[in-house]
Amino acid sequence: MKLAAIDVGSNAARLLIKEIRPISRNEVDFIKLNLVRVPLRLGFDVFETGLISERRMAHLIDTIRAYQLLMNIYEVNHYIACATSAMREARNGDEVIARVREQTGVSLQIISGQQEASLIFENHIAEHLSKSKSYLYVDVGGGSTEISLFSKQKQVFNASFNIGTIRLLHQQIGDAQWNELKQFLKKQIKNREVIIIGSGGNINKIFSLSKAKPGKSLSIDLLKNYYRRFKNMTLEERMHRYQMREDRADVIVPALEIYLNIMRWSGAHEILVPQIGLADGLIDHLYREIARQSTSGK
Known part of the structure; x- marks a missing residue:
């Protein structure tokens, strides 16, 4: 099984792809296949003006579109995509999320600071x-x-x-x-x-x-x-x-x-x-959710 995580931060957006290999009932190997980082620098807009500019929004959409293609090439089975501090504070954050979904098919979720801390701890x-x-x-x-x-x-x-x-x-x-x-x-x-x-x-x-x-x-x-x-x-x-x-x-x-x-x-x-980083925690979280649902028969 191959899992991916997209982490849209205030400085950069990352795509992490891992292959999951169960070794035993309680042991699993997470093998990194690829990590891509693009310096979008959304925080440069948001922390000054409170908004993500059209230029950076276009760069974000192009980046997510490229990440979607990479996930297809790697035949990723499941992915999770999150945005953090800059998107939390952007007054047009919901609009950005909607445009990303409309133009790429990727659903970005804005997570709270508490959720972010918990996800990093998931490692x-x-x-x-x-x-x-x-x-x-x-x-x-x-x-x-x-x-x-x-x-x-x-x-x-x-x-x-x-x-x-x-x-x-x-x-x-x-x-x-x-x-x-x-x-x-x-x-x-x-x-x-x-x-x-x-x-x-x-x-x-x-x-x-x-x-x-x-x-x-x-x-x-x-x-x-x-x-x-x-x-x-x-x-x-x-x-x-x-x-x-x-x-x-x-x-x-x-x-x-x-x-x-x-x-x-x-x-x-x-x-x-x-x-x-956060992307590693996201993949760990995603795998545990999939394993839990599989165990419960959902």
Whole structure:
């Protein structure tokens, strides 16, 4: 069986296609077949004007149409398609959804910040780690940051904050928003010793640059060093020296600022980077729903 997930974020739209191979009754392999990312940057419109422009809407429709063709080529059996922060806030979000459905046949669902945090948590990474430790899932996007705490093999909370890389680039995050996140973390974490599980394109890029081995964590000092280094470079220098696309080179600095603040306020000294994201959680969620319906005979 082949499953696909479309994640329309504030910075980019992604298509992830996986083949699902059951190994035993309780074990399933998820084999990545393809991952495509297109930098639509919907948040650049929405967080400034409150609307998705005709130009970006046309790019989104073309992108979804291309994703639909790829799903056909890969003979995908089922797919799920979601939109996050930018679409949540766009005053013409419903119109965009309707036009995408009309012109591509793909039904996009706008999900809440809480749903987004839960779906990222669906990857269940922490369940395979130490049972005695606490893990804080942190997914930094263009428009929002989702966090979930997993302690003693139980989910304690999941939450979403409108603090994202594009908002920071546009200087739309004030002290009150930072303080809300800080106080929330201090209250919820309390005396727990936590390890961060980071997801999203920016922390994945840092992990690749660090040349750390899979499964190894990154220290807060390493992230501080990258933050200082990148902040002292021009956009063009980051792009040239580290072979980054422009849409990665501009948001990686605010992304590191968000991760570092969360690490400081939660007392975390290291971050695990399993190189997963919302699209992975969407496919996990879709598979579980299909399996549940199959078991119940629906």
